[in-house]
Amino acid sequence: MAVRLPSISSVSRLPSCFSKIKNLAATGRWQEVLSCHRELREAGVQLTDPSVFPPILKACSAISFDYGKSIHASLLKQGLDSFTSLGNSIIDFYVKSGTLGCANDVFDCMRNRDSVSWNIIIHGHLDQCAFEQGLGLFFQAKITGFKPNISTLVLVICACRERQLFDDGQILHGYIIRSGFLAISSVQNSLLCMYADIRMEFARKLFNEMHHRDVISWSVIIGWYVQNSEARVALELFRQMVSEFHIEVDGPITVTILKACTNLQNIEMGNLVHGFAISRGLKCDLFVGNSLVDFYSKCDDVESAFKAFSEMSQKNVVSWNSLLSGYVQSEKHSEALLLFDSMRRAGVEADEVTLVNLLQVCKYLMLPYQCKLIHSKVLRQGYESNELVKNSLIDTYAKCNCISLAWKQFSQMKHRDAVTWSTMIAAFTYWDMPGEAIALFREMKLIEENLNTVTMLNLIEACSLFADLNISKSAHGIAIRHGLAFEVAVGTAVLDMYSKCGAIQASRKAFEYMPQKNIVSWGAMIAAYGMNGLPRDALALHAKMESQGLKPNLVTSLSLLSACSHGGLVDEGLSVFENVIQEYGVEIGVEHYSCLVDLLARSGKFDSAMDFINKIPCTVKPSASAWSAILSGCRNSGNREVGAGALAHILELEPSSSVGYLLASNMYASGGLWSDAANMRLLGKRSGAKVLAGYSLVHVNNRAYRFVAGDKHDPLSDELCIFIEQLHSWMKIENTDHDNILGTKRKEVKSCSSSFRLQQQLEQFVDAGT
Incomplete structure (x- = not known):
């Protein structure tokens, strides 16, 4: 060949x-x-x-x-x-x-093999995230006396940081000192990052020992303090960096400092950083621009956020979303919709953050059709696997009166986290479906889903609505077993739950066992006393709260006034009202004025109530509840002229409520004007006013039963309902022959004359019915 x-x-x-x-x-x-x-x-x-x-x-x-x-x-x-x-x-x-x-x-x-061989193979493993093999090769190479290059050494430090290998990191630190690499800035900063992620005290010590600190060194330390909720320390370090060490500021550290200002809601410092960024020519930096918009948005200064957004030379979807979030957070929903329209016309594609913000708008404005449109867009763009989007859809459907669609969305989800369960439980609670909420929580516990504070609070709220003492105690026990009962928010919710079940002693006990209390906790306990007809206890607790250096806020003072109103404590209520203004400097709202009018009217001081409502400042418009109190007082005083004026105010403020029509009807009926009373009720029906049915809550065998006016589907057996109707008819008989009547009924109901026997009879009927 x-x-x-x-x-x-x-x-x-x-x-x-x-x-x-x-x-x-x-x-x-x-x-x-x-x-x-x-x-x-x-x-x-x-x-x-x-x-x-x-x-x-x-x-x-x-x-x-x-x-x-x-x-x-x-x-x-x-x-x-x-x-x-x-x-x-x-x-x-x-x-x-x-x-x-x-x-x-x-x-x-x-x-x-030479040092180049070792550097290539070590660098290759570490660069491709094979950290264990790369670190093993490095420590093996050390024995041969190889000399790593700077990039390999930085990667080895990053690998120790990634795997949180503190001991290996210290060995590496010693090797760096002996090998003379410590003077190199990139190596020092890499060590600083490693220690900051593993042991901050070592990072701080290394930082203090560094002879040359560049902007990256400062960024590492300042960034750690910002991420760990110590923004004030971060700002002080930034001040030292600029004023004492004269370090040139770059874009990344500006972004970090703006985050610190956001966490502190420090608008003044943020304005200074903004001016600093402009003077350093950083306003053209996209990340700095986005951080400025985000800072102003989260500080509720959307005008400044819009100005910063308008001045950006380039924008991306994060820029638009930051401003959109600001509008939603500030409840400027019309502006949010206009911004989204501008975003669409600018050719910027909406992402999952955009859609979640739009869902918040739909929830606030109750727009179910638009919510469905966004849902379809979620499906088209493939965001249905995003947890935040799914949970937002459930929440929005529920708030838009589409609870069935919310449930359907929840049922179709294959993977549910604690937020998903909490959202659906909260949805049922929101629509007064506590039974469904509690049942869903039980299902959640069966699959051993992690319980967090939000879920616990939603469960407690559902138990408050359900008003079953046994179930409420079970919820309290769950909170204790999971270590959540000692959190201030959960402890406050527990005492409120017991008060709504009528168990005021349990509320007091829960309050006393709270290791920490804030103004909300004290206010909730004061409200609990007022709700359960114990106004004197509410006032005493308020005095105790003051003795511990806490001043009442708007909610606490309103709870006090409400307790005095329902307890008929006129002088005490007036004293509370005056103290709130003069001693505590609380800015009085329309609710406080309305509550005081209600206090005076309930106590029969109709003329004083009228004088007071006429003296309310022109900047404060009396609420419908204040005029309702006046209208209710007119029924007792017979002043139909004033009552007609009060009715006009009620209908103007709450046209869809039945309260005004019913009170006016009662006023005319008390004066014997039956045709006017009937006409008023007829007007209420024709106007489509919503009637909120009253109900009575009866506890039998530690179970709560709700009797709603006009509801034929009682939770008790038919036999007990017949018995209660008979008992009601006997009570109506206004003659002296009660003993004869009861005697004829003894075969049906034995010894119903005592409340103890009546309770036993009720319990027997309940047991038979369940």
């Missing part, structure tokens, strides 16, 4: 070809490098100079893995792989091609 020999002209051109390959590689023209190599191979030229192959292998790692493997094979045949420099290039080729296994094979077969 004839062997093709290279021509003399080809051999003479070899030096120039080698030079051309190297020059092409230096400028990154990899395709031309491989083309040149192919020409030489096709010409039958056998390359024996090891120095020509590294650029060719680099070209292969950039363009063709298979071509690189063929070159490796030819090098093995020629025995050129024994050159250490060429072996290093082969390892580098496999590392950059993402095949660590092949790189390891070549590395293991190398007879002579």
Whole structure:
């Protein structure tokens, strides 16, 4: 077989070809490098100079893995792989091609390894997140006395940080000191990042020992304090950095400081940072611009947020979302919709954050149709797996009076987290479906879903509505077992739950066992006393609260006034009202004025109530409840002229409520004007006013039963309902022959004269019915 020999002209051109390959590689023209190599191979030229192959292998790692493997094979045949420099290039080729296994094979077969060999293989593993293997190779290489390059050393530090390897990190720190690398800024900053993520006290110590701190060093320390809710310390460090050490500020640290200002809601400091960013020419930085919009939005200064947004030279979807979130948070929903329209016209595609914000708008404005449109967009864009989007959909459907759609969305979810369960439980509670909420919580506990504070609060609220003492006690027990009962918010909700079940002693006990109390806790206990007809206890607790240095706020003072109103404590109520204004400096709201009018009217001081309502400042408009109290007083005083005026105010403020019509009807009926009373009720029906039915709550055998006016579907048995109707009819008989009547009924109901026997009778009926 004839062997093709290279021509003399080809051999003479070899030096120039080698030079051309190297020059092409230096400028990154990899395709031309491989083309040149192919020409030489096709010409039958056998390359024996090891120095020509590294650029060719680099070209292969950039363009063709298979071509690189063929070159490796030819090098093995020629025995050129024994050159250490060429072996290093082969390892580098496999590392950059993402095949660590092949790189390891070549590395293991190398007879002579130098520091470059170790650096390439260690760097390759760490760069591809094979942290354990990379760290193992590094500590193995240390024994051979190799010298790592800076990039490898930084990656090794990052690997210790990623794996939270404090002991290995300290060993590495010692090695860096002994090897003389500690003076290098990038190595120091990498160590600083490692310690900040693992042991902050070591990071602070290293920071204090550093002779040269650049902006990255300061950013690491300041960033840690911001992330760990110590924004004030972060701001003080930033002040030192700028004023004492005169470090030039860059974009990343500006973003961090704006985050600190956001956490503190410090609008003044944020304005200074904004001006600082402008003076340093950082306002064109996209991340700085987005942070400014986010800062102003979260500080409820949407005008400044819009101004910062308008001045941005470039924007992305984060910019639009930050401003949109600001409008939603500030309840400027019309502006939010206009902004979204501008965003759409600007060609910016909505993402999941945009859709969640729009869902918040739909929830507030109760727009079920628009919610369905957003839901369809969620499905089209593939966001249905996003937890935040799914939970927002459930919440929005529920608030838009589409509880069935909320339940359908919940039922179709394959994976539910604690937020999902909490959202659905809250939805049932919101629509006065406490039984369903409690049942759903039980299902949640069966699958052992993690219980958090929000879920616990939703369960307690459902129990408050259900008003079953046993179930409420069970909820309290769950909170104790999960270590949540000692949280202020949960403890406050528990005492409120017991008060709504009528168990005021349990409320008092829950309040006393709270390790920490805030103004909300004290206010809830005061409200509990007022709700359960104990106004004197409410006033005493208020005095105790003051003795501990706490001043009443708007809610606490309103609870006190309400307790005095329902307890008929006129003088005490007036005293509370005056003290709230004069001593505590609380800004009185319309509710306080209305409550005081109600107090005076309930106590029969109709003229005083009228005088007071006429003296209310023009900036405060009396609520419908205040005029309702006046109208109710007119029924007792017979002043129909004033009553007609009060009715007009009620209908203006609450046109869909039945309260005004019913009170006016009662007023006319008390004066014997039966036709006017009937006409008023007829007007209420024609206007479509919503009638809220009253109900009575009866506890039997520690179970709560609700009797709603006009509801034929009572939770008790039909037999007990008949018995209660009979009892009611006996009570109506207004003659002296009660004993004879009761005597004829003794065969049906034994000894119903005592409340104790009546309770027993009720319990027997309940047991039979359940």
